[in-house]
Amino acid sequence: MRFYDTLTRDYVEINKRPGDKVVGYVCGLTPYDEPHMGHARTALVFDLLHRFLQVRGYQPILISNFTDVDDKIIERSIQKGIHPLALAEQYERLYYRFLDFLNVKPAYIYSRVSQVIPDIIEVIEKLIEKGHAYATPDGVYFSVQSFPSYGRLSKRSEEDLMVGARVEPSPYKKDPRDFALWKARKPNENIWWKSPWGEGRPGWHIECTVMSIKYGGYPLDFHGGGSDLVFPHHENEIAQSEALMGYGPFAKVWLHSGMLRIRGEEMHKSLGNFISATDIMQRYEPNALRYLLLSVYYRDEVNFTEDSYEQAVQTVNNLIGYRARLDLVHTEGDIREGVQAVIDWGLREFNEALEDDLNSAKAMAAIHKTIGQLPADELDKAEAQELKAFLKYTLEDVFGFRLEKSRGVDDRLIADLVELRSRLRQERRFEVADMLRQVLGSHGVVIEDTREGSRWYRI
């Protein structure tokens, strides 16, 4: 299994044996507002990785976090007059619901900054001891000069960084590139902890170093997140972590998922194209969303449009329809060699695609090619069984689709309505029969009229 590594810009083999743990850390979000479509993309990409590692026999340990101590959270909580951690928790809960809606497998742990403050203080003390950080009246800063390879991940030279270093000016910084590990409490701030440097709170970045080492160990097998985190977040994490440990690498491979766009534009509230978790759960179907967001190579941008969403709905319905039709196969027989060969080919192709830097588009094509050669109605029961196992593995276990549809309408009621419709058809009352079929169709029930009579299944 190999993955493209952002740091070395090359493919890195994951040298693991079946049963081995594969420890990964994926940067989570700052719960100051509703999660959105972009978070879904990242969650789905790493869910695919999580699932694939699992089915390939590894023991994935996925660690993620909430940055629940942050400027924006403090700002919002003051506006709303509630405790910052209560505000954060509100959105964390929404995020969990969102993940559940998307059928994302839970991580091994979701940690919060507020839960690891003592660990953070300890790590900052060590960094100061080692000469990688220094305390000032407005906080503790990491000394970028003390870490010569700074800029390697984001491919930025010292000069680039100097030019770019323009915000968060502090008269106490020794170098404009230095960043805060600990921020001294400002008068209006409503959350703080005591520390050797006075009351305050951690800066961004440091929590991921602390939590990943605490829960995942060192080095990590992989570290990931959205590509917008490459700089400065991950760059700073590397500096902190490797400075702390005294050796690298912090992570064996850096995986970054591409950004999501809405109708070709960046998603922004100001552009009016912001799609929140709440919107998504009301308006979109999780299988189709999954298909759409995983149909593109994970490092590339994915563009969400209503049109591409509709295409995804169609595709997923076709797949579910195929799966449902396998249940209607009743011909007895053994598995023919040719059929077995097609399935074996599909399975091999599927696995190889994902093993090659998670090529989900190619893996999906392998599924389509396989079932495209094996129309459900031409199979016998044993073959259908084999196909069902193939689809359970590829579509459900790895891609995370839910193929079993909820029983919105009772089976017996459907059977009765289908029977009623058959009588209507015998009486050549096609208009009424079609209407009945349409109504059932809107509840996800497909009726097929065959020579042997009508049959139905759910999509």
Added chain:
RNA sequence: GGCGCCUUGGCCGAGCGGUGAGGCACGGGACUGCAAAUCCCUGUAGGGCGGUUCGACUCCGCCAGGCGCCUCCA
């Protein structure tokens, strides 16, 4: 300005130095109720101009267009 990415048929999207996957939509056919679903068939598609090569969509250069990051950001 610096660093980097992208441009494939109507739409979405792969692989590959040697006549271009897969999906969705469209069209034709079978079946049928001149229906739906299903099945079969159907597409001279890789921004432009050069170069390398026996041969390039695939490598190199230039140009055009689109985009990301440059300390809020999944």
